[in-house]
Amino acid sequence: MIEPLLPLLTLSGIAVFALSGALLAMQLNQTFVTASFFALLTGVGGGTIRDVMLDAPVFWLNDPLVAPVILLAALVAWVTPVRWWEGQLLEWADAAGLAAFSTLGAGKALAYGVEPVPAMILGVVTGCAGGMLRDMVAGVPSIMMRPDLYVTPSALAAVTAATLMLCGVDETLSLLAGSVVGFGLRGAALIWNLKLPAYSRTSKPDA
Amino acid sequence: MIEPLLPLLTLSGIAVFALSGALLAMQLNQTFVTASFFALLTGVGGGTIRDVMLDAPVFWLNDPLVAPVILLAALVAWVTPVRWWEGQLLEWADAAGLAAFSTLGAGKALAYGVEPVPAMILGVVTGCAGGMLRDMVAGVPSIMMRPDLYVTPSALAAVTAATLMLCGVDETLSLLAGSVVGFGLRGAALIWNLKLPAYSRTSKPDA
Amino acid sequence: MIEPLLPLLTLSGIAVFALSGALLAMQLNQTFVTASFFALLTGVGGGTIRDVMLDAPVFWLNDPLVAPVILLAALVAWVTPVRWWEGQLLEWADAAGLAAFSTLGAGKALAYGVEPVPAMILGVVTGCAGGMLRDMVAGVPSIMMRPDLYVTPSALAAVTAATLMLCGVDETLSLLAGSVVGFGLRGAALIWNLKLPAYSRTSKPDA
Numbered sequence: 001m002i003e004p005l006l007p008l009l010t011l012s013g014i015a016v017f018a019l020s021g022a023l024l025a026m027q028l029n030q031t032f033v034t035a036s037f038f039a040l041l042t043g044v045g046g047g048t049i050r051d052v053m054l055d056a057p058v059f060w061l062n063d064p065l066v067a068p069v070i071l072l073a074a075l076v077a078w079v080t081p082v083r084w085w086e087g088q089l090l091e092w093a094d095a096a097g098l099a100a101f102s103t104l105g106a107g108k109a110l111a112y113g114v115e116p117v118p119a120m121i122l123g124v125v126t127g128c129a130g131g132m133l134r135d136m137v138a139g140v141p142s143i144m145m146r147p148d149l150y151v152t153p154s155a156l157a158a159v160t161a162a163t164l165m166l167c168g169v170d171e172t173l174s175l176l177a178g179s180v181v182g183f184g185l186r187g188a189a190l191i192w193n194l195k196l197p198a199y200s201r202t203s204k205p206d207a
Numbered sequence: 208m209i210e211p212l213l214p215l216l217t218l219s220g221i222a223v224f225a226l227s228g229a230l231l232a233m234q235l236n237q238t239f240v241t242a243s244f245f246a247l248l249t250g251v252g253g254g255t256i257r258d259v260m261l262d263a264p265v266f267w268l269n270d271p272l273v274a275p276v277i278l279l280a281a282l283v284a285w286v287t288p289v290r291w292w293e294g295q296l297l298e299w300a301d302a303a304g305l306a307a308f309s310t311l312g313a314g315k316a317l318a319y320g321v322e323p324v325p326a327m328i329l330g331v332v333t334g335c336a337g338g339m340l341r342d343m344v345a346g347v348p349s350i351m352m353r354p355d356l357y358v359t360p361s362a363l364a365a366v367t368a369a370t371l372m373l374c375g376v377d378e379t380l381s382l383l384a385g386s387v388v389g390f391g392l393r394g395a396a397l398i399w400n401l402k403l404p405a406y407s408r409t410s411k412p413d414a
Numbered sequence: 415m416i417e418p419l420l421p422l423l424t425l426s427g428i429a430v431f432a433l434s435g436a437l438l439a440m441q442l443n444q445t446f447v448t449a450s451f452f453a454l455l456t457g458v459g460g461g462t463i464r465d466v467m468l469d470a471p472v473f474w475l476n477d478p479l480v481a482p483v484i485l486l487a488a489l490v491a492w493v494t495p496v497r498w499w500e501g502q503l504l505e506w507a508d509a510a511g512l513a514a515f516s517t518l519g520a521g522k523a524l525a526y527g528v529e530p531v532p533a534m535i536l537g538v539v540t541g542c543a544g545g546m547l548r549d550m551v552a553g554v555p556s557i558m559m560r561p562d563l564y565v566t567p568s569a570l571a572a573v574t575a576a577t578l579m580l581c582g583v584d585e586t587l588s589l590l591a592g593s594v595v596g597f598g599l600r601g602a603a604l605i606w607n608l609k610l611p612a613y614s615r616t617s618k619p620d621a
Contacts, residue, residue, distance in 0.1 A: 033403060198445055238609075241565055
């Protein structure tokens with residue numbers, strides 16, 4: 001039943017990621033053209049790296065909608081009042097995109113015959129690489145390095161979806177389950193400010 | 208009539224980009240080997256990303272000239288007096304390379320059957336990604352984030368060339384027209400210090 | 415006689431690179447998930463870029479061992495006392511990985527029909543890109559920019575191996591010779607703190 005909605009959900013996820021890229025560029029007082037480039041990098045960066053590694057056609061090059069939707073997202077970010085985006089709305093939408101892309105990435109990798117563990121890793125790459133590229137070009141601390149849970153929900157989503165699929169569960173159901181648990185964990189991290197324990201050098205004698 | 212000159216023009220553009228990479232490494236007091244690596248990254252980075260995304264053979268791997276020309280450019284940067292490169296000469300040459308690569312990238316993407324908007328975007332990627340990679344590895348602020356017009360001339364070149372081609376204009380003429388307007392805008396930005404309006408949060412009530 | 419050992423040697427090199435990635439993430443007080451991601455980026459980053467550029471299947475996606483070995487390396491880094499890794503042991507292991515990957519990368523490129531100079535460059539990319547990616551995401555100064563010899567031993571290894579192969583020397587012997595000279599130069603740099611002359615702007619009149 002979710003099948004026909006997939007392209008729409010993917011486009012929504014891309015739009016949300018694009019929005020976050022454009023908003024970062026605007027926070028850094030950039031021009032509209034740069035904001036659009038950031039929107040693109042964030043919106044399709046992860047999926048592009050996934051497709052190139054799978055030797056699959058890069059998904060947005062032959063799609064008449066993805067690139068225009070990204071430019072539209074950049075425009076929306078540019079012309080709307082900043083305070084629209086200052087609450088947690090965007091973080092929740094980003095959580096949904098992160099969970100969806102991580103499961104979709106793992107599913108696509110399995111469909112291309114990739115081994116289980118690398119397929120799960122490709123899911124994480126699909127979910128997180130766009131944000132990583134955005135932060136690297138912007139010169140801000142990488143989303144990978146921030147203390148709140150971000151990669152972990154992505155990994156949970158990818159591992160859940162891939163494991164279910166490998167156990168023979170229906171693909172749509174597996175993707176849905178992975179997205180729900182990934183979104184749930186990221187949401188919990190947003191609400192309760194969850195963190196994984198960071199490494200501290202307690203074992204170092206002179207610390 | 209420009210057709211037979213294309214390979215020569217491409218090589219010149221690569222040499223200029225390579226020179227800018229080597230000079231940045233030298234400004235940062237690096238060794239010759241690192242300067243050569245920066246020359247390579249800047250000279251072929253954009254075209255490499257384009258070719259990988261198009262699933263085309265990476266253009267410089269089977270070309271006997273490109274890599275040696277890049278190493279030669281690094282050598283020229285290393286042995287010549289710095290003041291040769293301190294005026295605006297290099298920026299003007301870079302402007303020519305930017306305009307040419309942006310149009311060539313868009314044209315190659317269209318030839319590979321990419322949709323119009325993504326093809327224009329690939330043109331911008333071809334023109335700008337080498338400089339972006341150079342700045343990311345060097346740890347200096349990205350060329351994307353500097354206030355002067357850089358991505359915009361690249362986008363103008365790519366959009367002009369792709370639009371003309373899609374309207375049935377002769378390919379060589381389209382590439383030429385795109386390069387001229389892109390070079391013109393980048394040149395105007397250099398002369399009159401043109402900038403696009405940057406985002407300022409005037410809509411934020413408490414700003 | 416070395417032939418059957420090659421997969422084992424490659425796995426060891428990947429494990430060492432992965433370890434260096436995980437240890438950097440731990441120094442930056444990251445979580446285990448982020449440390450694993452750094453291990454992955456460092457362990458397979460260079461070979462992934464090489465394979466994508468050669469349009470070869472990305473080597474670790476269809477390998478059941480590489481990804482688990484990387485996660486295991488991250489786990490080992492996490493649970494063992496930090497002081498195990500504080501001496502020069504890791505740097506020597508990294509030197510071995512750098513030399514081996516640089517020669518293997520050049521050899522694979524030649525096997526894919528790449529021109530000599532680009533093949534040597536791809537060897538350097540294979541050896542160095544993982545560490546570059548690790549440093550870019552971490553936001554620490556790039557390994558490319560540090561004063562000690564790192565890219566140069568990689569280049570020496572790749573050039574030696576490729577030159578011997580092109581002269582008709584047996585492939586295994588060529589790879590071995592390249593690895594030995596590369597490891598030797600990197601080791602000499604570690605022992606005697608060797609540096610290439612960095613660029614100084616003595617030719618600038620007002621310096």
